[in-house]
Every structure is written in structure tokens, then in C-alpha cells.
Amino acid sequence: MRVGIHTDGKPVLSYVGEEEKHVICLHNQLIGGGFHWEKTIRTLHDGKIESFSDSATPTITLVETLPIERYLESVVSSEMNPEAPGEFLKAHAIVARSWLLGKIMRCHGIDADNGRIRKRDIIVDWTDTEAHDRFDVCSSDHCQRFEGIGDTDSRIKEIVKETEGMFLADKTGMPADARFSKCCGGHTELFSTCWQNTDYQYLTAHEDPYCDLSQMDPDKRNAFLRTILKDYDVETADYMDWKRTVMKKDVSRHLREKFGIDIGDVTDVGIQKRGPSRRIITIRINGSKGSIVVGKELMVRRLFSDSHLHSSAFKIEQTPEAFILRGKGWGHGVGMCQIGAANMARLGHTCRDILRFYYPNTSIRNINDDNR
Ligand SMILES: [Zn+2]
Numbered sequence: 237m238r239v240g241i242h243t244d245g246k247p248v249l250s251y252v253g254e255e256e257k258h259v260i261c262l263h264n265q266l267i268g269g270g271f272h273w274e275k276t277i278r279t280l281h282d283g284k285i286e287s288f289s290d291s292a293t294p295t296i297t298l299v300e301t302l303p304i305e306r307y308l309e310s311v312v313s314s315e316m317n318p319e320a321p322g323e324f325l326k327a328h329a330i331v332a333r334s335w336l337l338g339k340i341m342r343c344h345g346i347d348a349d350n351g352r353i354r355k356r357d358i359i360v361d362w363t364d365t366e367a368h369d370r371f372d373v374c375s376s377d378h379c380q381r382f383e384g385i386g387d388t389d390s391r392i393k394e395i396v397k398e399t400e401g402m403f404l405a406d407k408t409g410m411p412a413d414a415r416f417s418k419c420c421g422g423h424t425e426l427f428s429t430c431w432q433n434t435d436y437q438y439l440t441a442h443e444d445p446y447c448d449l450s451q452m453d454p455d456k457r458n459a460f461l462r463t464i465l466k467d468y469d470v471e472t473a474d475y476m477d478w479k480r481t482v483m484k485k486d487v488s489r490h491l492r493e494k495f496g497i498d499i500g501d502v503t504d505v506g507i508q509k510r511g512p513s514r515r516i517i518t519i520r521i522n523g524s525k526g527s528i529v530v531g532k533e534l535m536v537r538r539l540f541s542d543s544h545l546h547s548s549a550f551k552i553e554q555t556p557e558a559f560i561l562r563g564k565g566w567g568h569g570v571g572m573c574q575i576g577a578a579n580m581a582r583l584g585h586t587c588r589d590i591l592r593f594y595y596p597n598t599s600i601r602n603i604n605d606d607n608r
Pocket residue numbers: 365368373374375376378379380
């Protein structure tokens with residue numbers, strides 16, 4: 237499989253140790269591009285590296301070819317802390333493999349534009365992985381985090397090995413489009429709130445009692461979060477209940493700079509439609525020179541932030557100058573909630589319990605059995 241790797245400019249590469257071992261250090265991999273945790277890190281790679289240029293994805297300058305299981309070791313290590321509970325990491329490996337197989341096999345061939353609207357007064361849009369055609373997946377949160385092999389410790393390797401070939405199959409036996417996000421905020425969300433106007437039997441909206449850790453002793457909670465999240469995620473982990481004050485003039489500016497829309501000075505907003513987790517799907521923005529409706533979930537998050545808000549599940553209070561947002565969750569909330577799933581494992585639930593809870597109407601199958 238081929239992974240497109242984001243860098244912050246011209247890639248800086250060097251061999252690690254002896255050249256014939258083929259471990260290459262990339263000195264400037266870009267992670268979290270456009271999100272609040274954006275930074276450049278050093279990563280190690282042992283796949284075949286080629287240079288790449290494509291104006292559609294300007295920060296991708298390298299493509300690495302490597303085996304799927306090796307890629308998954310990196311994804312699980314890059315998404316989560318290797319000290320996280322084992323049953324959770326196992327579930328994560330199966331989820332990541334299902335999503336990847338679904339993507340490589342292109343078994344979710346829904347109309348890529350089903351639901352997109354671009355009119356003078358309505359923008360309903362999203363980003364999805366259809367964007368890649370010269371490699372299978374990219375290295376950022378847009379697909380699944382891939383930060384090379386440097387962090388893949390032996391425990392993660394063992395866990396991925398234990399799940400080798402296992403994936404979640406839908407009712408027809410095809411790999412499920414197993415989405416996941418950092419924290420649903422107490423209720424999972426439907427696919428159609430964030431992407432095309434389509435829903436899947438296994439991406440249901442339901443309450444999630446496991447990600448709210450507010451009843452835990454704060455020291456214990458922080459210690460637990462430190463065992464499941466990456467360091468840079470712990471730094472920004474106000475995921476359950478958060479508050480942001482956003483100036484109206486900044487919303488006017490985001491509309492101009494990110495969406496190419498000028499409605500003058502933003503005066504007020506009105507929420508049009510929310511999904512079952514209370515994530516905003518569409519919102520009307522009124523300005524001194526007109527108004528516009530913006531959706532879906534990710535566009536709303538971009539509208540109210542210089543990068544992206546944690547989620548679109550927020551309530552709005554207005555003052556003459558600003559919007560005060562009180563929100564829940566981190567990410568789109570569709571499919572597995574990483575913090576909830578990790579907490580299920582802490583409470584003694586198994587990998588299968590976790591997968592059954594976040595992806596009902598699926599079964600676990602093995603790609604190796606299917607090929608025999
Ligand atoms: Zn991608």
C-alpha cells in the first residue's frame with residue numbers, strides 16, 4: 237500500500253545507521269496540518285520512499301510503499317499511546333484495518349457529491365478521502381495518523397499481530413467504513429451529519445456513557461488520559477466540556493479567507509439543523525451585506541476558528557461583538573469514540589464488547605480466511 241506523507245516544505249531526509257538497513261529519517265513531517273495541534277516532527281521509515289509532487293496536495297512530497305500490517309502498527313502507535321489498555325488497542329487495530337480495507341477495495345462507492353451544495357447563499361461541503369488518487373491514504377488525521385515506525389513499540393506490534401487480518405464486516409461481508417474520532421462528547425453521530433447524505437447500519441447515533449470522565453478523581457483521570465493519548469493530545473484535552481469566545485469580526489474574516497464569501501460584517505447566526513449528538517449540520521450567518529448558510533460539521537468548525545473548533549456540538553450565546561460557544565466532544569463523533577472505548581477497556585470490557593458497542597450490525601471476519 238502507498239501512504240502520502242505531509243511535510244512542511246521540501247523534505248529533509250537522512251539515513252539512520254548503515255545505509256543498507258534502509259531506515260530513513262524524515263526531519264520535517266507535518267502532523268495535524270490546519271488543526272490546533274499542528275507541528276513538525278522527526279519520523280523514521282523503512283518502506284520504499286519516493287518523491288512526489290501534485291498541486292492538489294501541496295504538503296505531500298513523499299510517498300512510502302509498505303505492507304498493510306506494518307502501516308497499521310504505525311497507525312495505532314501514532315493515534316494512541318502504547319500504554320493504553322490492550323483490549324482497546326486491539327479494537328483500534330481492527331477498526332483501522334477495516335477502514336483501510338474499505339478504502340483500498342473502494343467498497344463504499346457512494347456518490348462522492350451526494351449532498352454537496354455550492355450556491356450563492358448556501359455552501360454545504362466536507363473533505364473526504366476521495367481526494368487521494370495517486371496514493372491510498374495520507375499521513376494526517378484526514379485519513380489516519382501515520383508517523384512512521386519510530387514509535388511502534390513491541391507491545392503495539394504484538395497487539396497488531398494478535399489481530400492480523402481481522403476486520404469488521406457489514407451485512408454483505410464487505411469491510412465496514414469504520415470511522416472513529418477522539419471523543420463523541422456523550423452521544424455518537426450519524427455519517428450523514430458530516431459527509432454524504434447516506435447512512436450505514438453500523439454507524440448509528442446512540443448515547444455513550446463511557447467518555448464522560450468527569451466523575452473520576454481529577455488526578456486519576458489525568459493519569460488515565462496520559463496513558464491513552466499522545467503527549468500533544470493531552471496538552472489540548474479539554475474535550476468533554478469546552479468554551480470558546482469567537483469575535484464576530486473573525487467569523488467575517490474566516491468567511492472571506494476560507495470560503496471566499498463576503499457578507500459584510502457578521503451580525504448574528506441562526507442554527508438550522510443539528511444531528512442526533514447535537515452537532516450542527518447547517519447554520520445561517522447574517523451579515524451587513526447578506527446572509528449565507530454553511531454546512532456540514534467540519535465547515536462549521538472551520539468557520540468559528542482560525543484552524544478548527546473541537547466539534548460542532550456547541551450552543552451559542554451572542555454579545556454585540558462576539559459569540560460565546562459552549563461545546564462537547566472532539567472530532568466528528570461518528571463510529572468509535574477513542575476516549576470512550578479506552579475507558580470501556582479500563583472498566584473490563586473486551587475488544588469485542590467495544591466493537592459491538594460502537595459498530596452494531598457488524599461481524600469480525602479475517603481477510604486471510606476469506607482469501608483461502
Ligand atoms: Zn488523507
